[in-house]
Amino acid sequence: MTVDGRLARGERTRNAALDAAVVLATQAGLDGLSLAQLADALGVSKSGLFAHWRSKEALQLAAIDHAVTLWKQRILAPALRAPRGVRRVRALHDARLDFYASQALPGGCFFANTQFEFNARPGPLRDRLAETYRQWAVFLEDLVQQAVDAGELPADLDVPQLAYEIDALGMAAAMHSRLLDPDAAYRHARAGLLNRLRPLCPDPTLLTEGTS
């Protein structure tokens, strides 16, 4: 942000466009995202968008990055306020489900939707989404590893395995909550984590404490 009126205006438009693009792409898909529709939502002309991104694909890539920063702000940051270890893992899981439940993105989960959209379509968008997903997986594994290091989980735990299972619970919630019963989805996803941790966790209070 700058006091420079010119740059400030462009920056504002860019940000508004990316915000709207994430919302629209979450509903219609990154491919189904229409530039005319996006321009209308912004109250700008379609051709004006091409002043900021040289092609639709460039805008789509920017939208992915923008969704990552939103995800970091809304889910990672709150979770990192919880103490390291099992409680932080639980906080991350809960923050994710809270974000879904908040309907901040009415279309569900941007990443789940777009990753399923592109998982059979090679190209730059798929690569970017895959890299994004890989970073998320690494982040989740790190948090589980911290719980192991803190002695809150068994030393011989298969960390990537548990991280996979946690991610699966959240991903299923993203779909289940839109297609069937939202309440049941979030309840099952939360209980699923506790069910899985219970036999692993020597200190049961780590599973009963609230995370907020």
Added chain:
Amino acid sequence: MTVDGRLARGERTRNAALDAAVVLATQAGLDGLSLAQLADALGVSKSGLFAHWRSKEALQLAAIDHAVTLWKQRILAPALRAPRGVRRVRALHDARLDFYASQALPGGCFFANTQFEFNARPGPLRDRLAETYRQWAVFLEDLVQQAVDAGELPADLDVPQLAYEIDALGMAAAMHSRLLDPDAAYRHARAGLLNRLRPLCPDPTLLTEGTS
């Protein structure tokens, strides 16, 4: 199927079209499915498709139903050959993962892809997909309930909860296997089920036996 050559020919075209439609829609999405592309793949003109379905949406709905029958043939039927109870639950889970690994549908999982495509888009297609998913969930819960009834799982088990967790493992595999490492995805999905069942299952041999 009939000996009537005229009807047989139409029936053959319809079946071939639905087969191809499921494959293409798995890759490009139900909406991204192009009738021109579908007609080309069949060696048929685009307008000919409208002789069999009055609109694209009608074809899409038929494709969903067709994918259901394929799913029943390829996944449900093999699983039902396993003995009732925990072994049948495992067999279903494994059959699902085997189907993904077989690459019979190069685009991944038809249902996961399309359900994420439409989970924010109300309409007949979304309704049909939701109903399909509900039936799958019921089927899975029934199988778990049978294991409870057979005394192979605790009588006070939360059946829908466990069914949700099993489904989540498979769904995550459908995405993980396309975007990151397929081998890791299937391994984690399989191990995930055993990890979850182990504390519940009084008879450990039910978890070590092969399922094929």
Added chain:
DNA sequence: TAAATAAGCACGACCGGTCGTATTGTTTGA
């Protein structure tokens, strides 16, 4: 300090192409 130039930004009009769809005509087979 004032004028001139350049750059950022947004607009409306328009392009070629593809989409789903309707119409009309031809082939096919009992």
Added chain:
DNA sequence: TCAAACAATACGACCGGTCGTGCTTATTTA
């Protein structure tokens, strides 16, 4: 001969993208 199956063609709508233009603001020049 009759109806089902298919082909050919065209239509209107929408797609991403380009072009020329004008307005606003920053930078350079006199």
